[in-house]
Amino acid sequence: SPYSVLDGQYDLHETIGSGGFAKVKLATHLLTGDKVAIKIMDKRQLGEDLPRIYLEIEAMKQLSHQHICKLYQVVETDTKIFMVLEYCPGGELFDYIVERDRLEEEEARVFFRQIASAVAYVHNMGYAHRDLKPENLLLDDEQHLKLIDFGLCANPMGGLDQHLATCCGSPAYAAPELVSGKQYLGSEADIWSMGVLLYALLCGFLPFDDENLGALYRKIQAGVYENPEWLTAGSKDLLAAMLQVDPKRRITISQLLMHPWLTGGSSSANVDPSSKYKTHGVDEDVITEVAVHQGKSRVAVRQAVLRWSYDYLTATYFLLLAQKMKGNPLRLLPKA
Ligand SMILES: COc1cccc(Nc2ncc(-c3ccc(C(=O)NCC(=O)Nc4ccccc4)cc3)c(OCC3CCNCC3)n2)c1
Numbered sequence: 001s002p003y004s005v006l007d008g009q010y011d012l013h014e015t016i017g018s019g020g021f022a023k024v025k026l027a028t029h030l031l032t033g034d035k036v037a038i039k040i041m042d043k044r045q046l047g048e049d050l051p052r053i054y055l056e057i058e059a060m061k062q063l064s065h066q067h068i069c070k071l072y073q074v075v076e077t078d079t080k081i082f083m084v085l086e087y088c089p090g091g092e093l094f095d096y097i098v099e100r101d102r103l104e105e106e107e108a109r110v111f112f113r114q115i116a117s118a119v120a121y122v123h124n125m126g127y128a129h130r131d132l133k134p135e136n137l138l139l140d141d142e143q144h145l146k147l148i149d150f151g152l153c154a155n156p157m158g159g160l161d162q163h164l165a166t167c168c169g170s171p172a173y174a175a176p177e178l179v180s181g182k183q184y185l186g187s188e189a190d191i192w193s194m195g196v197l198l199y200a201l202l203c204g205f206l207p208f209d210d211e212n213l214g215a216l217y218r219k220i221q222a223g224v225y226e227n228p229e230w231l232t233a234g235s236k237d238l239l240a241a242m243l244q245v246d247p248k249r250r251i252t253i254s255q256l257l258m259h260p261w262l263t264g265g266s267s268s269a270n271v272d273p274s275s276k277y278k279t280h281g282v283d284e285d286v287i288t289e290v291a292v293h294q295g296k297s298r299v300a301v302r303q304a305v306l307r308w309s310y311d312y313l314t315a316t317y318f319l320l321l322a323q324k325m326k327g328n329p330l331r332l333l334p335k336a
Pocket residue numbers: 016017018019024037039056059060063068069085086087088089090091092122127129135136138147148149150151154
């Protein structure tokens with residue numbers, strides 16, 4: 001089978017998503033028994049987009065944040081690239097909203113804080129996401145949101161979108177300057193998309209919608225939308241600050257993190273964009289568990305982990321670390 005390269009490391013299960021050039025399969029990491037998502041890409045289908053995959057992989061290695069799906073391992077054959085990624089059992093935020101019609105303000109606020117934290121982190125790392133929408137926000141087993149970039153749209157800031165057609169599937173979330181084909185700043189366009197996202201969370205439908213693409217673009221460029229009567233003054237104020245047609249008058253991510261609607265409410269924690277993961281050093285309990293399981297010295301295992309080769313050992317390390325952070329016992333199953 002084309003997936004035999006994963007034999008002995010993962011059991012592959014059903015396809016949980018596909019789009020464009022990538023397919024995502026649910027899988028089991030055999031040493032821990034943990035579920036993972038494996039994104040499978042065909043190198044021939046990717047053609048001249050192949051270099052973007054390598055850029056995405058390097059970016060993912062830098063992006064370590066509690067609200068971004070973690071990259072665990074990369075496997076490459078002559079025809080395929082496999083990215084082993086954090087699995088979110090709660091599925092897409094899109095389905096979560098559809099099932100409930102719309103969210104209460106307090107629940108929307110809790111979610112939106114996590115989205116703002118992840119986007120602020122991505123911007124601080126020098127990237128713009130450029131495809132923020134509910135399909136790219138997944139729920140983990142603790143109802144926390146994880147931002148993903150399924151369609152390879154995240155890029156260093158700025159620049160004209162030569163691949164607009166390929167990645168920003170549904171332009172309903174695209175900023176006016178982006179749909180007008182003007183030069184634009186990715187970070188400013190992301191703020192607009194977050195405004196559309198917050199509107200969808202609070203209202204259950206889109207601020208700008210039309211099945212005719214040209215009509216949709218004109219609505220986005222006009223920036224006129226309805227405020228349903230259930231919206232509070234605070235949420236209307238924040239939406240108006242994000243859905244500013246002029247990107248220079250649009251609220252910035254740092255102003256957003258301090259906006260009273262975000263910092264207020266009952267769960268009035270402020271939004272911390274920093275990652276909670278320490279990016280250097282290794283966790284000694286995890287090193288010990290692997291060393292004992294493999295009958296090797298801790299020094300040898302620590303050195304191997306610190307190479308961050310994104311091989312099976314890297315995946316095992318990250319999965320055990322996640323178990324430890326959840327307060328679960330560290331367990332490695334006997335070799336199959
Ligand atoms: C239970 O039922 C369900 C139902 C549905 C899903 C799940 N779970 C579930 N968990 C994990 C995934 C996943 C994670 C990361 C990536 C990825 O591509 N990362 C790369 C990445 O995020 N870069 C990046 C991030 C931030 C900045 C810059 C770069 C790809 C897939 C998944 O996929 C399914 C797709 C389906 C199509 N819509 C999108 C999700 N699905 C579960």
